[in-house]
Amino acid sequence: MKRWIAAWLAGALFGAGLALSRMTDPNVVLGFLDVTGDFDPRLAFVLFGAVATTLIAFRLVLRRPRPVLAERFQLPLSQAIDRPLVTGALLFGVGWGLAGYCPGPALVGAAAGVDTALAFVAAMIAGSLLQAMTARRGPA
Structure with a gap:
């Protein structure tokens, strides 16, 4: 129950x-x-704040022997930069650039009933299902 409450509070924050x-x-x-057009730099402060917070917090948290509400840390095992990673990153970036949404803000917008966010979330779910079906088939 503590993990559910912590997850809910983290998501709400x-x-x-x-x-x-x-x-x-x-x-x-x-x-x-839009760096060559009507550029709005305000989100750069959000980006720099997130990066600074992550750099500091990860160093502090990973010094602990284990997480507060779990038995062990679940960190990625692979550090490979392979085709699926690059392809996924490119698709994510193109989608973000075309729609102006990435998953977190889209879910917040969908919860608020914003029609463009609802459409994006539907497309995101469809893409996730397509990826899952493709991954099950294995490499081509």
């Missing part, structure tokens, strides 16, 4: 941060990505 920074508004995100 994350969603509030996304809303406060206006990352749930695709026009703000697209303005940030």
Whole structure:
């Protein structure tokens, strides 16, 4: 039960941060990505704040023998930069650039009933299902 409460609180805090920074508004995100046009630098502060927080927090947290609410840390085993990673990153970036949404802000927007976010989440679920079906078939 403690893990569910901690997950809910972390998700609520994350969603509030996304809303406060206006990352749930695709026009703000697209303005940030438009470096040659009507560039809006405000999200750079969000980006730098997130990176700084992560750099500090990860160093502190990983000094612990184990997480507070789990038996062990679950860290990625592979550090390989392979085709699936690069392809996924490219698709993510293109989707973010075209729609102005990434999964977190889209879920916040969908929970608020924003029609573009609902469409994005539906497409995201379809893409996830397609990936799962493709992965089950194995490499081509």
